[in-house]
Amino acid sequence: MLSRFVSAAFLVTFAVSAAAQMPDKPITRPKITGISHLAVYTSDAAATDHFYRELMGAAKLPDPENPKGVRYAFNSVQFVEVLPLPPGQGINRLDHTAYNTDDAEGLRKFLNSKSWKTPPTVQKGADGSFWFSVNDAEGNKVEFVQPPRLPKAVLTSDVIGRHIMHMGLLVHNRALENTFYLDLLGFRPYWWGGQKDGEIDWVSLQTPDSHDWVEYMLEETHGGAATTGIPAGMSQKTLGVLDHLSVGVMSVPETYKRLKAAKRLEGRYDDGPKIGLDGKYQFNLYDPDGIRLELMNFHATEKPCCSPFTADDPTE
Secondary structure, three states, X not given: OHHHHHHHHHHHHHHHHHHHHOOOOOOXXXXXXXXXXXXXXXXXXXXXXHHHHHHOOOEEEEOOOOOOOEEEEEEOOEEEEEEEOOOOOOOXXXXXXXXXXOOHHHHHHHHHHOOOOOOOOOEEOOOOOEEEEEXXXXXXXXXXXXXXXXXXXXXXXXXXOOOEEEEEEEEOOHHHHHHHHHHHXXXXXXXXXXXXXXXXXXXXXXXXXXXXXXXXXXXXXXXXXXXXXXXXXXXXXXXXXXXXXXXXXXXXXXXXXXXXXXOOOOOOXXXXXXEOOOOOEEEEEEOOOOOEEEEEEOOOOOOXXXXXXXXXXXXX
């Protein structure tokens, strides 16, 4: 009897010990389902409101993340977040980029399991959304948002386009940023190009679970050493060209005609539509603080330079 008891006790101890030595089950990354928003600063709230609400036709909404902010929505889950300009901000008008996810807490835990610095908890908004922020490999603030389970429809008939399909930001070192977006999060190559042969100025990576993309706006690196921050001597105008958002439309030339006919072209904007090196029509406008809003065709009308597209285009 004693022998049986000892054997049973040994088996229990062995099972507990074996279970303790088993590795934890890997945490699966939740989906990253596309672009959520670009958050920018304004030095003139009235002028910025006129640009995004009246000229671009976005819906003005309260900001569940920041009571001092305002959202200008292009659809129920994509918007520009406009925040008051902090004292001593300098020329930078970009606060953060943001992506949608189906599970903010799950994504926070995933990043934490990969030893990426994360906040201890997610935050919750009055609209039922959840979000958290981290820094990418170069220190840029990146936010991940879990939209409300039933997001409210955005009512606007004059919006210039209903899909924010990419965002761009100043990047110094492609390889370094790839450790975050490509290697850790699973973003996928889409296209790259450059103004001169043998150089790469723009690198596009699509989100893991949509065809929206982030665009590295490479500045004076071309494979050089990693740096961070805004280069000395860079102007606010140049920085605003790099830090931008892009709204997809079926036809940039037709959209341009519509804006012009409705007298919705004010301030700073291009002379007219043009075809970029990626073969897609585009037209640039700039908000009052210089952030570029790029209208772009969903699909190319000419063969792109430098690199073929390696994934499907976004759609309306």
